[in-house]
């Protein structure tokens with residue numbers, strides 16, 4: 001299989017003005033033969049046919065599957081989903097109209113009133129409900145799908161599921177199996193599958209927005225663009241091989257995607273924010289304030305906190321893992337010194353850190369603040385400052401004054417965690433800082449470049465990056481070898497969408513799904 005490019009030599013190779021079609025061998029040969037994805041529209045040279053075009057389904061997979069797709073328990077409606085070749089047979093056997101006769105021919109996507117009956121004894125009514133039929137491939141799974149909506153109650157749902165279980169061609173779905181069929185049918189690619197899973201798991205607004213974008217196919221498009229770009233490069237190189245002279249090839253698109261990958265991964269896992277500072281500065285008080293509960297022990301005794309205490313919070317829509325740490329000081333206490341060591345490591349491993357200082361103790365004079373020596377080595381450009389206990393210093397202390405103290409104005413807040421003075425400004429400032437720091441703004445998320453949220457994506461992007469870098473090392477004499485690197489690069493990107501090497505990844509991805517999804 002080949003890509004055909006309309007190729008204008010003028011753009012690519014100096015001093016020649018040729019336009020012609022270039023046929024580029026598909027870089028992902030093995031992939032193309034492994035997936036159903038494009039098997040309908042293309043034929044492959046037989047030597048490339050490593051596997052069947054359509055995935056070989058086991059008998060177990062071939063059968064029609066069913067599951068409760070809504071949460072179990074009492075609720076208004078329960079949705080039971082049946083997907084597979086016998087979905088319409090299941091409809092005939094399970095559903096009746098109000099007169100007890102078989103339902104009229106299904107109109108796809110249209111809700112129908114129905115009675116659910118026991119297929120063995122059709123006069124036995126299980127529940128009144130609604131049904132909707134999706135004719136494959138225009139359904140989520142790309143197969144025929146029947147959805148039955150009944151009243152949600154344990155006994156009703158159990159009775160309907162038991163009735164379906166009596167149909168010899170049906171079997172219970174495995175976790176994530178509906179989505180897996182959607183993937184096998186080419187309805188979604190792997191990044192969309194991951195997006196769906198993240199969407200169900202999303203707890204904060206930003207996670208929801210990003211997962212929704214992934215599920216909607218934004219990642220898929222982006223990776224497809226990237227892969228097309230690489231293949232485009234390959235076309236240029238192939239042309240180079242033909243013509244023997246050339247110019248530099250763009251790599252900017254790729255580097256950009258790789259950088260975004262790192263950002264996105266942070267958002268998915270949560271931003272790691274470490275609170276640190278000298279003993280008794282109010283670090284644990286801050287954690288409790290952010291968490292809005294007494295998560296950490298607060299006492300007037302310096303050295304109260306010893307171990308690290310982490311709390312997952314939603315700050316301004318962003319997932320943040322806030323860590324409270326032991327106060328930094330020289331100590332002979334064995335336990336405390338281990339805590340201090342852990343605190344240092346935590347701060348160094350964080351994405352962003354917040355240094356809490358007691359104004360009363362660090363204010364040397366009206367115009368100078370003394371950052372304790374134990375704290376100094378941990379201060380980086382990612383450190384922000386919270387000057388606490390403003391209630392204990394005469395005259396209320398504003399952030400403006402902080403600028404006079406030699407600290408960067410935009411990275412300092414002054415509060416009293418006891419009286420709450422300055423706390424609202426601090427909270428909104430922190431949220432804005434996090435959003436700015438991680439280039440995220442929930443409100444305008446759609447206007448931004450897509451962000452990759454999985455380590456798996458990043459790993460493949462980095463592999464691709466290495467091949468592209470290797471490619472860039474080659475000079476014009478070695479273009480044949482260079483083209484090989486590009487092929488590997490395109491292959492690595494194809495793995496992100498699940499176009500190749502999917503089986504091992506699939507199990508990992510679908511394992512986390514619940515039954516019925």
Ligand SMILES: Nc1nc2c(ncn2[C@@H]2O[C@H](COP(=O)(O)OP(=O)(O)OP(=O)(O)O)[C@@H](O)[C@H]2O)c(=O)[nH]1
Nearest residue numbers: 279280281282283284285303304305327389417418
């Ligand atoms: N007056 C006043 N006291 C505060 C304020 N914030 C915290 N405190 C008090 O300061 C003391 C120490 O607070 P903690 O939150 O335990 O301080 P810490 O930094 O976690 O201390 P260690 O864990 O021992 O390092 C407690 O008695 C708090 O009640 C404040 O804004 N004003």
Ligand SMILES: [K+]
Nearest residue numbers: 280299301304
């Ligand atoms: K304390």
Ligand SMILES: [Mg+2]
Nearest residue numbers: 283284304305
């Ligand atoms: Mg503490």
